[in-house]
Amino acid sequence: MSKIKVLVVEDENIVGFEIKKRLKKLGYSVHAVAKTGQDAINKAATTYPDIILMDIMLKGDMTGIEAADTIRQKHNIPIIYLTAYSDEETILRAKETNPYGYILKPFKEEDMKITIEMALNKHKKEMQETQ
Amino acid sequence: MNWDETPLKLKLILYITIAVLFIMASSTAIIVSIVTTQKIDIEYSRSTEISQNYANQFNADMRENMAIPNTVARSLERYSSDDRFEINQKLEHILRENPRLIGVYVGYEPDAFDGNDLEYVNADYHDETGRFLPFWNRIGGEVDVEPLIDYDTEDYYQLPKQMRTDVVTEPYLYQGELIVSFVSPIIVDDEFKGIAGVDVSLDYIDDSVHDIQVLENGYAMVVSNSGTLLSHPQDKNAIGTTNIMDLHDEPVYMLLADINEGISGHIEVNDPITGKKSIIFYEPVDMGNFAFILSIPKDEMLADAIGLRDKLIIISTLAVIFMGSMGYLIALSITRPIKNIVDSFGKVSTDVSKGKLDSRADTDVAIDFKDIPIGLNEILSILEDYASKLKESNKTMQEMRVVINSSQVVVFLWLPEDKWPVEVVSDNITQFGYQPEEFTSGKLLYADIVHPEDLHKVEKDLDELVAQHTYYNGTKSVQKNKIIDTIPEYFTSEYRIITKSGDVRWVDERTLLRLDQNGTVTYLQGIILDITDRKQAEDALLNIEKVRKKEIHHRVKNNLQVISSMLYLESEHFSDPEVIESFKNSQNRVRSMALIHEEIYKSEDMRSVDFTDYVNKLGVYLLEAYNIGNGKIQLNLDIEKVYLSIDTSIPLGMIVNELVSNSLKHAFDPAENGQIDIVLKSKEDNYLLLVSDDGKGFPSHVDFRNTDSLGLQLVNTLVDQLDGTIDLESDDGSTQFKITFREINKV
Structure with a gap:
């Protein structure tokens, strides 16, 4: 069984690098780290990740929520938000994009793994239901 | 015409004229009254005096006439010669010596002279009684002698005989001659012997009285006590034949009564002689039975007084006219300048009403009124000044209104x-x-x-x-x-x-x-x-500021997160557990700081930290960081709801981080259950932070203030930074750090 391909979207490269390291440590394959929303949309279209970890606050004109919304409309890829934001407004905006889970910063490897696995499982079930 | 509308000039003229008229009329009336009364009194006095003078003169004449018989009688009383011839001669002599005498006579009682009456019966100048009765007279024109007649009946003899006093008879006509007899009794040894008398013609009375003319038509006359006229200014025939009562009406009785009483006086009658209203003055003559009468027409007597009165009236009238003219001139002198001023004021008023405030009253007026136009001009100057200022003010107000409204x-x-x-x-x-x-x-x-x-x-x-x-x-x-x-x-x-x-x-x-x-x-x-736009701009600015602060804190938090990531990545290169632990500690410290910034940019005011929420998150994070998420160690929080400034929150958060980390690392043995309590309470400006655990207790040989442990060194340093104090209470079953502090830069 091939490794799960993860697309990490994080505007801070070093943080992205840490996530990438932690994900690899957990057994996932990280093909790319996108820095902006548009970059994420492009990389999602070219790398076909199994799952996307999306930071909500991104540099540039597009937020992670907006990028996730676009990707969701184009591709059937589960998306998990990475966020330190826990305010009501952000949560509400994020909910509207029907995410598969949240990973709150600072990261905890166990949480990351559980959340990713649950998201993939949920997605798999949805796919099966659709078929 | 309404008096209020009467011109001042007319009023002044009326006032002055009426006042002068009143004064002159009253003063003239008083003067005329006084002067006329005085004049009349003077005329009366003068007329009375004339009457008295004439009466006195006649009285003197009468006394003189009486003196002759009186002297003869006294002589005969002492006469003893009984010589009728001698007496005759003396009588003739007296008559001849006194031409105004008509007759001189003596008359004796029978045989009273010499006792020889019989001897002389019907002798010359004797009658049939032979009594001595010689009557020397010039009745026939020549001096002659004849015996007395009617001596037994007539008053001239009987009255002195009876009264034994001198008698003056009533005037009577004797042979066409009006005469009066002056008779004196001859009394010897108290026995009436006879009389001595003289007859006087009263024609001289008429002659002397006739010429008397008082004023123009006044006249004088003499009447007897019985009223018989003894003189008449015009009709000689009336003398002796006419009684004054026949001339006049009733008031004359009073005159006669007064004369008989010897009282003088005057009466006012219509004089038939002059045909005028006259004043008749009467003055009785003492010696004799008659009175002097003076009749003066009243108008002539009072002519002077009336003339004076008329003159005074004329003078008064002229004075009134003169004063009226003067009043007119005075009124004119007062009203003319006033009229000029009024006209000038009228012109000013018209000008001012038309807005010409530079108009001025004419000051070329009488000196007495000069202050009036000058005063008005001063007022006008002030008014003009005010008007100018008002105009300017209105202009400014108008401009201000335009400015305000625009x-x-x-x-x-x-x-x-x-x-x-x-x-x-x-x-x-x-x-x-x-x-x-x-x-x-x-x-x-x-x-x-x-x-x-x-x-x-x-x-x-x-x-x-x-x-x-x-x-x-x-x-x-x-x-x-x-x-x-x-x-x-x-x-x-x-x-x-x-x-x-x-x-x-x-x-x-x-x-x-x-x-x-x-x-x-x-x-x-x-x-x-x-200020809606300003308010909106302020709100926008606030939002911008809020966003900016949020961005800063977000950026700081991100940077701290990057540091944390780098520490993690760095730790991946080491295998020594102590080194990895050190990296983890540092990572946790950075995380505790990052959490603060996260709390801040979540807060409303971007300045304070909800410390309850912060400690809660920090605790959860630390439990997870040390892999104590299975519920063995329970974290109990009793944090008062406080908001602390960032300057207090960061060191305090790190203190909590170090103390809780310390408890998690050292207080409990693996697989041991326990609990960590964090308490924060405030009292006024002072805070108390308690971090305790029920673990094995703080090693008694370790001085927490002076230890190699970096964590405790940081705690001491940070407490010092907070100007706080720290105490440790520990025994075998528990450890409690007690920290007191005051907030730095309180929000």
């Missing part, structure tokens, strides 16, 4: 009453959709347009300011000036109003309290300015 500042004059009725409002209230008349008519009150949510606050603030002024001006007048300085004169407030179309606009109100002398607020005069 600006956004709406000017109001409110009454300090419930809901603030509007007295005046500038036209530019239309910018809010309202017409000024809606307010000034009372249809709308100002409170009606204030936003209901702001109305209560505006009312409260304004009422408080008004009450402060009323209180300090009303009851604390002594210290008013001192205290009033501390009370704002202006009411300022920012609130919302609702426009006519229902929009909400923010306004800035600045209102001056207008006070009366008693310090009572009479008006509120102020402006409102639409």
Whole structure:
């Protein structure tokens, strides 16, 4: 069984690098780290990740929520938000994009793994239901 | 004509003329009365005096006439010669010596002279009785002698015989001659012997009286006591034959009565002789039975007085005319300059009414009135000055009105009453959709347009300011000036109003309290300015500021997260557990700081940290970081809801981080259950932080203030940074750090 391909979207490269390291440590394959929303949309279209970890606050004109919304409309890829934001407004905006889970910063490897696995499982079930 | 409308000139003339007329008439009347009375008195006195003089003269004549028989009688009383011839000769001599005598005579009782009457019966100048009765007379023109007649019956003999006194008879006609007899009795040894007498013609009376002319038509006459005329100014035949009563009417009786009583006087009658109203003065002649009469026509007697009266009246009339003329001239001298001034004032009035305020009254007037036009001109100058200033002020006001109405500042004059009725409002209230008349008519009150949510606050603030002024001006007048300085004169407030179309606009109100002398607020005069744009700009700025701060904290937090990531990545290169632990500790420290910034940018004011929430998150994080998420170690928080500044929060958060980490690492054995308590309480400005665990207790040989442990060193350093104190209570079953501090840069 091939490794799960993860697309990490994080505007801070070093943080992205840490996530990438932690994900690899957990057994996932990280093909790319996108820095902006548009970059994420492009990389999602070219790398076909199994799952996307999306930071909500991104540099540039597009937020992670907006990028996730676009990707969701184009591709059937589960998306998990990475966020330190826990305010009501952000949560509400994020909910509207029907995410598969949240990973709150600072990261905890166990949480990351559980959340990713649950998201993939949920997605798999949805796919099966659709078929 | 209405008296008030009568010209002053006419009034003055009337006043002066009437006054002069009254004074002259009354004074003339008094003078005429006094002078006429005096004159009449003088005339009466003069006439009376004339009468008395004539009467006295006649009296003297009569006395003189009586003196002759009296002397003869006295001589004969002493005569003893009995010589009828001698006596005759003496009588003849007396007659010849006194031409005015008509007759001289003696008459003896029978045989009373010499006892020889028989001897002389019918002898010369004797009658048949022979009595001695010689009567020497010049009745026939020549001196002759004849015996007396009618001696037994006539008064001339009988009256002296009976009365034994000198007698003057009533005038009587004797042979066509009016005569009067003066008779003296001859008494020897108290026995009446006979009489001695003289007859006097009274024609001389008429002669002497006839020529008397008093004034033009006055005349004199003499009447006997019985009223017989003894003289007449015109009719000689009336003498001796006519009685005065035949000439006059009744008042003459009084005259006769007075004469008989020897009383003088005068009466006023219509004199038939002159045919005029006359005054008849009468004066009895003592010696003789007659009176002197003086008749003077009244008009002639009073002519002088009447003439004087007429002259005085003429003088008075002339004086009145003269004074009237003078009055006219005086009135003219007064009214003419007044008229000139009035005309001048009228011209000024017309000019001023036409706006020509530079018009001036003519000052070329009489010296007495000069101050009037000068005064008016001074007033006009002041008025012109005021008008100029007023014009300038109006111009400025008009300009100000234009400026105000073209600006956004709406000017109001409110009454300090419930809901603030509007007295005046500038036209530019239309910018809010309202017409000024809606307010000034009372249809709308100002409170009606204030936003209901702001109305209560505006009312409260304004009422408080008004009450402060009323209180300090009303009851604390002594210290008013001192205290009033501390009370704002202006009411300022920012609130919302609702426009006519229902929009909400923010306004800035600045209102001056207008006070009366008693310090009572009479008006509120102020402006409102639409500050909606400013408010929106302020809100936008606040939002920008908020976003900016949020961004900064977010960025700081991200950077800390990057540092944390780098520490993690760095730790991946080491295998030594101590090194990895050190990296983890540092990572946790950075995380505890990052959490602070996360809390801050989540907070409303971007300045303070909800410490309860923070400690809660930090605790959860630390439990997870040390892989104690299975519930063995329970974290109990008793954190008072406090918001601390970032300067306090960061060191305090790190202290909590170090102490909790310390407990998690050292207090419990693996697989041991336990609990960690974090308590934060405040008392006034002081805070108490307790971090305790029920683990194995702090090693007694370790001095927490002086240890190699970096964590405790940091704790001591950070407590010092907070100016706080730290104490440790520990035994075998528990460890408790007690930290007190005061907040730094309190929010």
